[in-house]
Amino acid sequence: MKRYAGYVFDLDGTLYLGDHAIPGAPETLAELRRRGARIAFLSNKPIEPAASYAAKLNRLGIQAAVEEVINSSIVMARYLSRTAPGARVYLIGEEPLAEELRKRGIRIVADPLDCEYVVVSWDRQFTYQKLNDALQAIRNGARFIATHPDRTCPVPGGEVADVGGMIGAVEGVTGKKVELITGKPSPITVQEAMNLLGLPPDQCIMVGDRLETDMRMGREAGMATALVLTGVTRREQVESSPWKPDYVLESVRGLIG
Template identity: 55%
Template sequence: MSKYRGYIFDLDGTIYLSEKAIPGAPQTIAALREQGCGVVFLSNKPLQPRSVYAQKLTRLGIPATTDDVINSSLVLIQYLLREMPNAKVFVIGETPLLNEFLAAGISLSETPEEIDLVVASFDRTFDYRKLNIGYQALRLGARFFATNADRTCPVDGGAIPDAAAVIGALEGCSGREVELIAGKPSPLMVEIVLDRLGLQADECLMVGDRLETDMLMGKNAGMATAVVLTGVTQREDLPHSSVKPDYILESVADLLTEARMQR
């Protein structure tokens, strides 16, 4: 484990599933911290403030603070405050995400004529009204961003549609393609992660369950990568993917025994 100075962990499907920690995850994180390694947690899910994720980790036996967690909404909000501070934004997302935008001082609107940016996100309340507002704004020239582009979100017993469903609906009716995705595998997220750790990419190991987001982000950034088989990726998926992780782990617990880190 001491080969890397920084460890970057996905949450859903890697550290926990719903309300249960992956067996061995608390012990793995504790061991890494005892060795002086930096640890951060990433989530593409913008459903809750980072403090809620930190509280959940702590409740599951992994002490964490808000600063230990980076999610796609943080990445996008920081980008907007820097690049589009005066934009009026229409967010297709759930209430906690809208509240984060408002708390950051970002102006929200549902009037297509004044919307500068449409943001697509995970939204279990997505309906035709929201789709039409987004479509009309895009037709009038609004920009088109997304918090993340995950196809599905792992839950107990399977998965549910994620932000890709909303992106696809908007792209399908507008003929526009999403311009910027804040979450994994975006380099915007990499910048914040490396700044938080104070490390270079080649000093870090990215650990996650998704080939097209977690592993791709790590590969593109120059990090070592380790896929876990406790989430959406199964062993039979690996030969069919163009993204080849450096390590294949049955779970994060394999990090406790380097000999079990299969290449």
């Protein structure tokens, strides 16, 4: 297949599943680096800091510097620090996202009536109290934004519920649609990836396992797109999708075939 100057890789379902690298992923990444390609690792998953994802990749035999990793926590924190410095946030999300927000001067508040934004993310301790707090905050005028839209996350043997459930719950009780999602497929995330690579989109390829996030983002940004079948998407789903990839690969190994 065609060679590209920059490769943007999703993580879960693309380079690894659980604690195991996708067969051929370490060798593929090593070959792309040997060819001089620039690499970015881009995940919507906000439940670990970038350093943890970089460490995991290296542990699995995939060379990765922490500076090459962007996840939805980083994108959200950078977005708010640019557009609403020092904003007060009621957070439905986990500590790694909270820490990323605090690092950039965003204040996490416990009182839903004392926030400017309700930020919804993947929260494995999601409760009725958090849902009701979000309702009161949004009724009080807080803006409703989210890190990413994924309904599920691939894991060995299947999928687990992701932030889509929390967004749906808040939308259900408030009657309001989420105002902004900063993670994939948002152009906000595209810009973060292009800034990291130092390349325009038309010199890059987005490699991932999701049609509605990875392939949609790549196509809308003007990147080439490669769907891998090692995650949540099956080949038969491609035909009915509005976001058809340029390449459909059994795995990332096909990038150097």
